[in-house]
Amino acid sequence: xxxxxxxxxxxxxxxxxxxxxxxxxxxxxxxxxxxxxxxxxxxxxxxxxxxxxxxxxxxxxxxxxxxxxxxxxxxxxxxxxxxxxxxxxxxxxxxxxxxxxxxxxxxxxxxxxxxxxxxxxxxxxxxxxxxxxxxxxxxxxxxxxxxxxxxxxxxxxxxxxxxxxxxxxxxxxxxxxxxxxxxxxxxxxxxxxxxxxxxxxxxxxxxxxxxxxxxxxxxxxxxxxxxxxxxxxxxxxxxxxxxxxxxxxxxxxxxxxxxxxxxxxxxxxxxxxxxxxxxxxxxxxxxxxxxxxxxxxxxxxxxxxxxxxxxxxxxxxxxxxxxxxxxxxxxxxxxxxxxxxxxxxxxxxxxxxxxxxxxxxxxxxxxxxxxxxxxxxxxxxxxxxxxxxxxxxxxxxxxxxxxxxxxxxxxxxxxxxxxxxxxxxxxxxxxxxxxxxxxxxxxxxxxxxxxxxxxxxxxxxxxxxxxxxxxxxxxxxxxxxxxxxxxxxxxxxxxxxxxxxxxxxxxxxxxxxxxxxxxxxxxxxxxxxxxxxxxxxxxxxxxxxxx
Amino acid sequence: xxxxxxxxxxxxxxxxxxxxxxxxxxxxxxxxxxxxxxxxxxxxxxxxxxxxxxxxxxxxxxxxxxxxxxxxxxxxxxxxxxxxxxxxxxxxxxxxxxxxxxxxxxxxxxxxxxxxxxxxxxxxxxxxxxxxxxxxxxxxxxxxxxxxxxxxxxxxxxxxxxxxxxxxxxxxxxxxxxxxxxxxxxxxxxxxxxxxxxxxxxxxxxxxxxxxxxxxxxxxxxxxxxxxxxxxxxxxxxxxxxxxxxxxxxxxxxxxxxxxxxxxxxxxxxxxxxxxxxxxxxxxxxxxxxxxxxxxxxxxxxxxxxxxxxxxxxxxxxxxxxxxxxxxxxxxxxxxxxxxxxxxxxxxxxxxxxxxxxxxxxxxxxxxxxxxxxxxxxxxxxxxxxxxxxxxxxxxxxxxxxxxxxxx
Numbered sequence: 001x002x003x004x005x006x007x008x009x010x011x012x013x014x015x016x017x018x019x020x021x022x023x024x025x026x027x028x029x030x031x032x033x034x035x036x037x038x039x040x041x042x043x044x045x046x047x048x049x050x051x052x053x054x055x056x057x058x059x060x061x062x063x064x065x066x067x068x069x070x071x072x073x074x075x076x077x078x079x080x081x082x083x084x085x086x087x088x089x090x091x092x093x094x095x096x097x098x099x100x101x102x103x104x105x106x107x108x109x110x111x112x113x114x115x116x117x118x119x120x121x122x123x124x125x126x127x128x129x130x131x132x133x134x135x136x137x138x139x140x141x142x143x144x145x146x147x148x149x150x151x152x153x154x155x156x157x158x159x160x161x162x163x164x165x166x167x168x169x170x171x172x173x174x175x176x177x178x179x180x181x182x183x184x185x186x187x188x189x190x191x192x193x194x195x196x197x198x199x200x201x202x203x204x205x206x207x208x209x210x211x212x213x214x215x216x217x218x219x220x221x222x223x224x225x226x227x228x229x230x231x232x233x234x235x236x237x238x239x240x241x242x243x244x245x246x247x248x249x250x251x252x253x254x255x256x257x258x259x260x261x262x263x264x265x266x267x268x269x270x271x272x273x274x275x276x277x278x279x280x281x282x283x284x285x286x287x288x289x290x291x292x293x294x295x296x297x298x299x300x301x302x303x304x305x306x307x308x309x310x311x312x313x314x315x316x317x318x319x320x321x322x323x324x325x326x327x328x329x330x331x332x333x334x335x336x337x338x339x340x341x342x343x344x345x346x347x348x349x350x351x352x353x354x355x356x357x358x359x360x361x362x363x364x365x366x367x368x369x370x371x372x373x374x375x376x377x378x379x380x381x382x383x384x385x386x387x388x389x390x391x392x393x394x395x396x397x398x399x400x401x402x403x404x405x406x407x408x409x410x411x412x413x414x415x416x417x418x419x420x421x422x423x424x425x426x427x428x429x430x431x432x433x434x435x436x437x438x439x440x441x442x443x444x445x446x447x448x449x450x451x452x453x454x455x456x457x458x459x460x461x462x463x464x465x466x467x468x469x470x471x472x473x474x475x476x477x478x479x480x481x482x483x484x485x486x487x488x489x490x491x492x493x494x495x496x497x498x499x500x501x502x503x504x505x506x507x508x509x510x511x512x513x514x515x516x517x518x519x520x521x522x523x524x525x526x527x528x529x530x531x532x533x534x535x536x537x538x539x540x541x542x543x544x545x546x547x
Numbered sequence: 548x549x550x551x552x553x554x555x556x557x558x559x560x561x562x563x564x565x566x567x568x569x570x571x572x573x574x575x576x577x578x579x580x581x582x583x584x585x586x587x588x589x590x591x592x593x594x595x596x597x598x599x600x601x602x603x604x605x606x607x608x609x610x611x612x613x614x615x616x617x618x619x620x621x622x623x624x625x626x627x628x629x630x631x632x633x634x635x636x637x638x639x640x641x642x643x644x645x646x647x648x649x650x651x652x653x654x655x656x657x658x659x660x661x662x663x664x665x666x667x668x669x670x671x672x673x674x675x676x677x678x679x680x681x682x683x684x685x686x687x688x689x690x691x692x693x694x695x696x697x698x699x700x701x702x703x704x705x706x707x708x709x710x711x712x713x714x715x716x717x718x719x720x721x722x723x724x725x726x727x728x729x730x731x732x733x734x735x736x737x738x739x740x741x742x743x744x745x746x747x748x749x750x751x752x753x754x755x756x757x758x759x760x761x762x763x764x765x766x767x768x769x770x771x772x773x774x775x776x777x778x779x780x781x782x783x784x785x786x787x788x789x790x791x792x793x794x795x796x797x798x799x800x801x802x803x804x805x806x807x808x809x810x811x812x813x814x815x816x817x818x819x820x821x822x823x824x825x826x827x828x829x830x831x832x833x834x835x836x837x838x839x840x841x842x843x844x845x846x847x848x849x850x851x852x853x854x855x856x857x858x859x860x861x862x863x864x865x866x867x868x869x870x871x872x873x874x875x876x877x878x879x880x881x882x883x884x885x886x887x888x889x890x891x892x893x894x895x896x897x898x899x900x901x902x903x904x905x906x907x908x909x910x911x912x913x914x915x916x917x918x919x920x921x922x923x924x925x926x927x928x929x930x931x932x933x934x935x936x937x938x939x940x941x942x943x944x945x946x947x948x949x950x951x952x953x954x955x
Contacts, residue, residue, distance in 0.1 A: 056900070064769060186772065199680065204652070367651040370764040375680065375716065376726025377599070377760040377900070383722065384898030392892035396885050403548045403881070435901055436829055442893050443836065443908070446886030447843070450878075453885070454847065457878040464553075483850040486795060487843040493791060494784050494839035498832055501780040506832045513836070 005537060008530045015522070016417065019424035026050050050427035053198075054434030056505050057382050059375035060198040063207065064368045067191045070106075071363035072160035073153055077106055080129070084108060084146065087128055093117045100145075107147035109137065118142070160362045161191050168195065168210050170358035175206060192368065203372055205351070211365050213321050214355040216274035218338075220307065221315035221327055225249070225262035232263045243268045247317065249324025250342075264324050266317045271307040276300025280356035282349040290349035291341040294356065301336035309333040318342075320352075385438035392442045393419070396449055404456055406546025410531045411452035414523040418448050421519035422512065431515075434508030444516030447491065451524035454487075455480040456547055469545055473532050477525070484525060488517050550880060554873045558920060559865045559928060565921030569810060576817010587820055589827030589903070590763055592777070594642035594770035596654040599761035600662065602634040603727045606757070611638070614665045618657055629899050633725070635760075642767045652764050662757060669753040676752035677719070677727050678759065685712035687751045693743035711739050715748075726758045777831045781812065784838045792842075796849060799930040804845045807923035811841045811914045818910055829904040837911030840886070844879065845919035849927070851875050864931050868924050883916040 026046035027035035037043035055062055081097055088095050095113045099106070113121050121144065125134040131152035137143035148156070165182060172180045177197050185194040200206055222244050226232035232246050233239075240246065245268050250261065278295045285291040296304055308316070308330050315327040318340050325342040344352065397415065401408035422441065426433060459476030467475060492514055499510035535545065580586060590597050600606075608625050615623045615638070624639040640654040669675055674683060688708040696704035718737045719728055731749050734740050785805055792801035812834055819826060851871035890912055894905035 066768075190772075199682070204656075207652075368766040368769045370652055370655075370762070372762045374678075374726060374758065374760040376601075376720040376724075376758065379717070379720040380722070380725055381898055381900055384896060384901070388893045388896035388898075391896055392889040395888045395892060399885060399888065405548075435898075436832060436904060439893055439897065439901060439904060439908075442889050443886070446882075446889030447840070449885050450843070450882040453878050453881045457875075457881070460549075461874070479854075483847055486846045486850060490788055490791060490842040490846060491836075491839035493787050494835050494842075497780055497784045497787060498835050501776060506828060509829075509832055509836075 002537065005530060005533050008526075009534070012417075012527055012530060016420070019420050022424035022428050023047060023050060023420070051423065052430060052432050053378070053382075054432045054437065054505060054508050055196055055198060055371075056373050056435045057378045057385075057433065058198050059373050059378040060196065061200045061203040061206070061373075062369070062371040063195040063197075063203065063210075064185055064370075065193050065195065065210070066366045066368055067161050067164045067193065068364045068366055069157035069160045069191045072156050073106060073148065075362075076148065076156055077108065080132070080146070081108055084110075084129070087124055088121075091120060091124055093120055093124070095121070105147065107145045110144045110146060111140075111142070113142060113144065115142065118144075157191060161193075163359075163362045164365070165193055167359045167361050168193065171209055171355060172197070172206070174354050174358060175209065177206070199375075203370060205347075207367065207370075209351055209355060211367075212351075212355045213361045213364055214274060214352075214358075215321050215360045216277070216356055217270040217319045218272050218304070219266040219268075219270050219317050219319060220311050221264050221266050221317045223265040225264050225327070227260070227262065229263050232265060236265075240265070247319060247322060247324050249317070249319075249327065262324070264315075264317050264327060266319070266324075271316075272296060272300045272304050274356060274360045276303070277356055280353045282346070282353045285339060285341050289341065290344045290346045291339050292344075292349050292353045292356065293337065293339050295337045296335075298336075304338075305333055305335040308335075381435045385435055389438060389442050389445075393445050396445050400449060400452070404547055406535075407452075407456050407459075407532075410528055410535075411449060411456070411524070413531065414452060414528045415445065415448055417527055418444065418516065418519045418523040421523065422516045425515045425519065426512065431511050432508055433512070434505040436505045437508030437512040440509040440512030441516060443513060444520065448516065448520040448524060450487065451480075451484050451520055452528060454483055455524070455528070459547060463547075470536055473529075473536065473545070477529055477532075481525065484521070488521060492517055549877070551873075551877045554876055556869070556873060556876075558869050558872050559925060562921070562925040565917075566925065569814070569918075569922060572814045572817065573810070576814055576820060579817060579820045583820060586816060586826050587823060588770075588774070589825035589830070590639070590765050590770075591828040592770050592774045592826065594765045594767040596640040596642075596652075596658070596765075597761075597763045598638045598655060598658045598759060599628075600636050600638065600757050601725065601727055601760050602636070602757045603729045604756070605631075605634055606636055608636070610665060611636070611662070614661045615658070618661050618664075620654070620657055620661065623658070635899075642765070642770065651766055655762050655764055659759060662759075666756050669755060673753045674751060675755045676731075676748065677755050677757075679716075679752065681709075681712045681716040684715055684748075684752075685709045688712055688744070688747065691747035691751065693747035694741070711744070714739065726760055728754050730754070773828065777828070781831070781835060781838070784835050785809065788838065788842050792846070792849075796853060799934055800849050800853075800927060803923045803927040803930055804842055804849070804919075806926050807845060807918040808838050808841050808915075810922050811837060811911065811918050814914050815907060815910050819907070822906075824903055824906060827903055829901065830907045833904045833907035833911065836908065837915055840911060841915030841918060844883070844916055845923045847875050847878065848872055848919055848924060852927070865928055868928055872920055872924060879916060879920070883912055887912045 021034070021036075024037055024043055024046055025035045026049040027033060028045075035046060037046050077099060081099055084097050088097070093113060094117075095110050098109045098111070100109045110121065122134060125132060125146060129146065131149055132146050133149055135145050135147070137145050161184075165184075169180075169182045172182065172195070177200060179198055181194070181196040183194055184192070186192040195210065197203070197206060222241065223235070224232060226235060229246060229248075244265050247264050247266055248261065249264055276296050276299065278297045278300075280292055280294040283291065283293045312330050312332060314330055316330050317324045317327045319325070320340075325340060328341070340352070393415070397412045400411045400415075404411065419441070422444065425431075455476050458480045459472050462472035462475040462479075463469070495510045495514045495517075499507055499514070532545075539545075608627075612623075612625055615621065615625075620640065622641060624637075626637045626639070627635065628637055629635045638658050640658070674687070676684070685705075685708050688711060689705055692704065692708075694707070694711075696707050714737055715734060718724070718734065720726055724733070728734070731745055731752075731754065734745060734748070785808060788808065789801045789805045792804055815834060815837060816826070819830070824830075848871055851874055852868055855867050855871055887909070890905060890908040893901065894909050897905050
């Protein structure tokens with residue numbers, strides 16, 4: 001008996017020490033293994049490092065955004081249209097290809113194929129467009145529809161989501177936000193991301209940076225600028241020359257003005273795109289105005305050199321997200337580097353360099369939700385939570401002592417141990433403490449003592465039946481155990497459902513409640529029993545216990 | 548101390564009073580929900596914009612209202628919250644107020660812009676200290692170097708100013724200031740602040756009369772998604788409970804418990820509507836906790852019923868349920884009382900952000916305890932008598948862990 005109690009006391013002591021070390025120790029650097037605090041200042045720092053605070057307590061920004069994956073599908077269909085036209089031309093199949101959108105379905109409509117060439121079209125589609133389905137169009141025996149296979153479309157969407165996630169992570173990392181969270185959100189087909197930025201309490205700049213598609217292309221200007229779209233069209237008799245397109249932009253007038261609206265006729269084919277960039281950095285131009293300097297990859301430089309060499313004296317349009325930001329004249333052949341000027345502020349130039357460095361987004365982004373918690377509100381919430389916890393804990397402990405006397409002390413020790421274990425486990429697993437999480441702690445206090453109450457009431461009953469103290473304690477614990485397991489399982493099940501459903505703050509609640517209840521099983525069943533046994537062993541068999 | 552000494556209350560004999568009371572509460576709640584054509588949804592479920600603003604002195608709500616009207620935000624709601632001395636206001640916009648083609652945060656920008664227009668945006672080039680982060684404050688201090696630390700090396704200076712900035716911001720954020728300073732002189736009491744520091748701060752910063760403490764913008768899609776999700780998750784919770792009890796007890800126990808919990812959730816929602824309190828995401832979390840808690844309470848009684856059945860005394864089932872409730876009554880009252888104390892402290896001291904959550908728990912603890920005695924037990928008796936006591940009620944084969952030895 002004595003040895004059994006001693007062994008159990010050792011187990012409890014080990015758990016307690018591990019938990020306390022888990023709370024107060026934090027290795028500050030690689031050399032330190034334990035990071036034991038030697039000063040009070042260090043103790044505070046360690047605890048602060050151990051207990052990670054959620055956005056609602058630390059202050060910060062929470063964004064939910066949706067990647068418009070259909071953009072990526074659109075681009076794929078556009079490219080396929082070009083390729084199909086070329087292939088048809090090469091194979092000598094006369095046909096016209098048109099992009100169509102019907103009932104949310106996007107496809108290429110192929111018309112004008114002569115009867116005897118339909119088999120050729122079939123072969124071409126099977127060979128060159130393995131990810132596509134060629135079907136007859138209802139109501140027109142000669143027209144065909146070429147549409148992306150469902151599996152291929154799904155792969156494109158998933159890839160767009162992944163690429164967006166990586167690009168956004170790149171951009172946020174470069175902004176120097178500490179410990180951001182970027183994760184998938186919502187259902188599989190929602191293509192939503194949640195972005196959490198601790199310490200960022202003005203999200204507008206970050207949002208703009210995340211959102212900018214940053215599609216950079218450099219194209220040769222064929223004609224222009226014109227003052228309006230109509231003027232440009234009129235200059236070419238209403239029809240644009242082949243392989244060219246009209247893009248809006250601004251033309252700088254003399255002086256510092258904002259410039260006037262201008263339309264440029266540029267080549268359809270880009271000399272280089274954002275993918276050819278090796279690096280982009282903000283820096284002043286020759287006039288000392290903010291601009292972005294970029295370097296090209298080896299491949300990009302070769303192409304850029306060829307194109308600029310052939311077009312000396314012409315304008316080069318620098319196009320960002322389908323707008324011409326500037327159109328300098330090519331003075332001589334340029335190979336591996338260049339500069340983007342425009343009327344930027346230093347901040348805009350720095351942000352543009354950042355988004356260019358981090359790569360383009362494959363699809364545009366739509367914000368669905370934005371929450372910002374100011375740091376002072378977080379501090380208020382911490383204070384409220386701590387006060388509520390302490391008041392709740394003291395009220396419960398005072399009551400347990402008044403009602404159960406000696407056994408109440410036992411229950412209160414178990415409760416304190418429960419709290420220590422709860423905080424330690426939070427720290428060890430790097431779980432995040434949120435305001436509802438603090439509520440979970442308080443609820444654990446209330447529900448935790450339930451176990452003790454169940455057991456103590458049972459012991460009282462057994463005593464009333466006239467059992468000896470030892471038998472009553474044993475009977476009380478054993479009888480109550482089944483009930484305790486049932487009550488814990490049901491609550492933990494609901495907490496787990498909350499965890500899978502909820503985000504951020506609510507997850508914090510589910511986590512603390514679950515950990516608290518598990519810790520409670522150890523504290524109120526195991527530890528409490530050992531305390532009883534210890535007291536009983538000290539006192540001798542016949543004496544009554546205080547309960 | 549002991550509250551109940553072997554009580555012998557005939558609970559089942561009073562079941563019609565309980566059922567009557569529950570029906571009154573249910574009908575009142577449902578009528579109120581019906582009259583409002585639905586629950587009072589918070590911004591999480593409704594979509595829209597909320598801006599929490601704290602003012603350094605009592606704000607003129609009419610002036611704010613007319614300024615908002617001037618910038619075409621006439622539909623905005625302005626509402627004070629928290630203690631009157633805190634001067635805190637929530638400005639809200641419904642999701643329909645801003646056109647769907649606008650950026651998500653158009654409403655928020657407009658509100659913040661209107662406040663700046665009303666209270667002045669501050670001298671140009673200066674930063675608002677009341678809305679500045681510790682990082683910003685540190686940057687300005689390093690640049691101004693009022694403590695002449697640059698001579699000690701830039702690393703050392705950076706560290707020192709970061710610490711000072713953190714202390715300053717913490718001072719600003721902790722009560723009684725809660726994010727708003729009215730005068731730079733207040734900072735004098737902060738350790739490490741000298742006249743030079745104050746001077747440097749005053750040169751770069753100004754103090755606005757309000758601070759935007761919190762903003763929430765929820766798009767219409769998110770609101771609808773969450774509403775659906777909240778319903779599914781509550782139903783999933785109930786289903787999981789039903790399966791667990793079915794597995795541990797018998798189906799009729801599960802059915803009785805789940806009906807009781809359904810009753811709890813409906814009454815809590817009804818009371819929320821009657822009190823005109825909004826249903827937010829955290830309230831749903833509280834409801835799910837209530838599901839777990841109420842189940843907890845019901846299981847304690849049912850466990851006792853099962854145990855008494857197994858003891859094999861051939862008394863009638865109604866007496867047996869009465870006895871089981873009475874045997875566990877002391878525990879039920881005590882536990883509920885203690886949990887109630889805990890959540891009451893949360894309600895009273897937990898702050899504005901968590902008020903709805905705490906209220907749902909306070910109501911839930913009371914209703915959950917009541918229903919396990921007054922609703923779950925009568926339903927169990929009813930089902931037991933209907934479905935047949937010969938077949939269902941106890942599994943004699945199952946030997947419970949630990950129970951066998953103690954019973955001998």
